Amino acid sequence: xxxxxxxxxxxxxxxxxxxxxxxxxxxxxxxxxxxxxxxxxxxxxxxxxxxxxxxxxxxxxxxxxxxxxxxxxxxxxxxxxxxxxxxxxxxxxxxxxxxxxxxxxxxxxxxxxxx
Amino acid sequence: xxxxxxxxxxxxxxxxxxxxxxxxxxxxxxxxxxxxxxxxxxxxxxxxxxxxxxxxxxxxxxxxxxxxxxxxxxxxxxxxxxxxxxxxxxxxxxxxxxxxxxxxxxxxxxxxx
Numbered sequence: 688x689x690x691x692x693x694x695x696x697x698x699x700x701x702x703x704x705x706x707x708x709x710x711x712x713x714x715x716x717x718x719x720x721x722x723x724x725x726x727x728x729x730x731x732x733x734x735x736x737x738x739x740x741x742x743x744x745x746x747x748x749x750x751x752x753x754x755x756x757x758x759x760x761x762x763x764x765x766x767x768x769x770x771x772x773x774x775x776x777x778x779x780x781x782x783x784x785x786x787x788x789x790x791x792x793x794x795x796x797x798x799x800x801x802x
Numbered sequence: 803x804x805x806x807x808x809x810x811x812x813x814x815x816x817x818x819x820x821x822x823x824x825x826x827x828x829x830x831x832x833x834x835x836x837x838x839x840x841x842x843x844x845x846x847x848x849x850x851x852x853x854x855x856x857x858x859x860x861x862x863x864x865x866x867x868x869x870x871x872x873x874x875x876x877x878x879x880x881x882x883x884x885x886x887x888x889x890x891x892x893x894x895x896x897x898x899x900x901x902x903x904x905x906x907x908x909x910x911x912x913x914x915x
Contacts, residue, residue, distance in 0.1 A: 691845070728887060730846070730905040743903070777845050786901045789836040789891050793845030 690714050691794035693778050699800045700768055707764045708797045710778030718742075719761035720779040720791065721753060730777070736761055737784035768801045775799070806890055806906035813912050820877045822909045824890035827871050830901070833893040835866060835873045840887045840908070849888075850875070877911075885913045 691712045700706055712719065720743070721733040734753040735743035741753070750766040765772060778794040807825045814820045826835070834853050838846035850857060852864040852873070863876040877884055890906040 728908050730889060730908075732903045732905075735903075743901070745902075779845070786830070786832060786893060789834060789893070789903065790848050790851055791846075793838075793847065796843070796845050 691778055691780055691792050693776075693794040693797050695797060696795065697798050697800075699802065701802055702768055702770060704768050705764070705766045706768060706799070707762055708776055708778075708799070709760070709762045710794060711760050712778075712780040712792070712794075713759065714780055714782075714792060716780040716782050716792070717758060718781045718784045719755065719758075720781075721761065721763050722777040722779065722793075724775045724777060724796070726774070734761075734763075735784070742784060765799075768799075770801050773799055773801045806892060806904055808888075808890060808906040808909045810907070811910040811912070813914065814880055815914050816881055817879050820880050820884075820911060820913075822875045822877075822888050822911070823872055824875070824892075824906050825872045826890070826892045826904075826906075828894055829870055830893045835864065835870070836891040837862070837864065837873075837875045838889045838891060838905075840889065846889060880911075880913045882913050882915065884911065886911060 694709045718737045720735045724730050733747050736755040739755045752764045754762045775796045775798050777796045779791040781791045836851040837849045840846040850862045850864045854866050857864045865874040887908045889908045894902045
């Protein structure tokens, strides 16, 4: 039983293309997140949604657009891909949004390679 | 913006106790300190969380001094399978008064036989 799943696991594409990464959680959680992990293993939060409402929106290029059709899904669409977008993207969820309380469940990650 | 600082790497031997410290000088007042473990090609996994003093669970202990400007993750009697990267996570209030989640840079722990 996969708690937080992401598709695809690997994504190789050309510069300038548009791609999407999907995330689903079956934990019944209210809050979902997207993180980017670069080649140096730094983990940076990009977005967070609570009950389909955007609550965290870090300084991320407008080319990145999250979409939450329901509480169980948070997809990430990236337009006009650039070389610097190459990274591993992690989706995560937590039971609820509570500033300061950060037990999150992470997905397996999507390795994006932009050529 | 808060900056969390962790040692880049640590070496240990099986059976030893390992202590990894994270400094977080500007932690938000209401914030908990959370530690995660990450194996290669996997997502981070929650280990332990605490607000102050000491917290212990079946895998680790977390020590937090009164000023909460640092925390120490303690792994008792490590095994080879504890080789991983360990991250601390805290929140901070940014210059724009918004809440920020800040992961540490991670500590790569290598456990040797």
